[in-house]
Amino acid sequence: xxxxxxxxxxxxxxxxxxxxxxxxxxxxxxxxxxxxxxxxxxxxxxxxxxxxxxxxxxxxxxxxxxxxxxxxxxxxxxxxxxxxxxxxxxxxxxxxxxxxxxxxxxxxxxxxxxxxxxxxxxxxxxxxxxxxxxxxxxxxxxxxxxxxxxxxxxxxxxxxxxxxxxxxxxxxxxxxxxxxxxxxxxxxxxxxxxxxxxxxxxxxxxxxxxxxxxxxxxxxxxxxxxxxxxxxxxxxxxxxxxxxxxxxxxxxxxxxxxxxxxxxxxx
Numbered sequence: 001x002x003x004x005x006x007x008x009x010x011x012x013x014x015x016x017x018x019x020x021x022x023x024x025x026x027x028x029x030x031x032x033x034x035x036x037x038x039x040x041x042x043x044x045x046x047x048x049x050x051x052x053x054x055x056x057x058x059x060x061x062x063x064x065x066x067x068x069x070x071x072x073x074x075x076x077x078x079x080x081x082x083x084x085x086x087x088x089x090x091x092x093x094x095x096x097x098x099x100x101x102x103x104x105x106x107x108x109x110x111x112x113x114x115x116x117x118x119x120x121x122x123x124x125x126x127x128x129x130x131x132x133x134x135x136x137x138x139x140x141x142x143x144x145x146x147x148x149x150x151x152x153x154x155x156x157x158x159x160x161x162x163x164x165x166x167x168x169x170x171x172x173x174x175x176x177x178x179x180x181x182x183x184x185x186x187x188x189x190x191x192x193x194x195x196x197x198x199x200x201x202x203x204x205x206x207x208x209x210x211x212x213x214x215x216x217x218x219x220x221x222x223x224x225x226x227x228x229x230x231x232x233x234x235x236x237x238x239x240x241x242x243x244x245x246x247x248x249x250x251x252x253x254x255x256x257x258x259x260x261x262x263x264x265x266x267x
Contacts (some may be wrong), residue, residue: 001104001139001266005150005190005237007259008064008204010047011057013226017256021067026263029099030150032192036061036075037083037092045083045090048080056083058090063099071099076111078131078152081123094123096152096191098133107145109137114151114164114172127154127165130192132173134180142267146243147218149177153194153201153256160196160231161255170201174208186244190237190262197233210238214262225255226258237262238239 004026008017010033015200024155037045040058047054057063077095084090094127100106115182116129134149150174156165173189189210195201197215203210214222216234221232247265 001028001146001263003028003030003148003188003190005197005235005262007032007192007235007257009033009257009259011060011063012055013256014057014063016061016254018063020068020172020254020256025068027101027104027206029071029147030096030148030190031064031099032096034058034061034064034075034095034097035045035083035092035221036077036095037090037248038087039091040092042085045092045156047083051072056092057173058083058092060148061210066098071101072106074098074109074111074133076131076133077118078113078129079119079123080121082266088246093132096133096150098135098150100135105138108135109140109178110253112172112176114169114176115154126157130154130169132176134176135228136180139241140233144184144186145182147177147181148187148188148190149173149180149191150160150191152192154193160194160234163194166195167200167204168205170257174204178208184242186266187240188243188264188266189242190235190257192235194234205238210236211241212236213245213264214250216260217248222250222260222262223253223256224252224258224260226255233261235262239265239266
């Protein structure tokens, strides 16, 4: 089975990302920073907040659905806020999404918040609500199930250091995973965690039997040249001992976001 995890950056590099997803065609795609604006006909809208102006692909979720027509798609919104077309405002949903090939049965799943609750009345200031999603899949060929979970971790304007909120977030993620996993299941947890490699987040995840593939295999970060700040780590992928890793890579080319795709092939 082939898994890809990626922060899609709101579809900012849409013209490169969509063809890449079509060609890659992973069995499971865990995608963070997904935009869903059902009332918008425009291809692009703009996000404005505290001097930040960022183009957003208005219906990024729908476009990825069309790029992966053989997949079941689940969108998990964290908040609804404003996007703009000049002076016209649109209510837009923001969150993460999971795409699973239709031939792979989803035998369990859970969506929950690792920080806050759903915000229907605007994105607000950081730290904003953050959701996570876990699916339990059955592999007919191998005759066993695997749980795949992902989250988009808290952003803190002061950096990626540990905070009480981030440690609570990690524990809630661990609890969500354990609530979906069955005895003996393979478990994979991934996402844009927004923490440093030395974070105590990994102690919490290690306590439920998970080990990170990014830092233990010598990858020097998960950011592309589009990310201009210091600190090259944000994205991680952890597995338990029941996951037989056949291949893992932090993909450097093509650059389809300010984050690198993480690709895992496992048995």
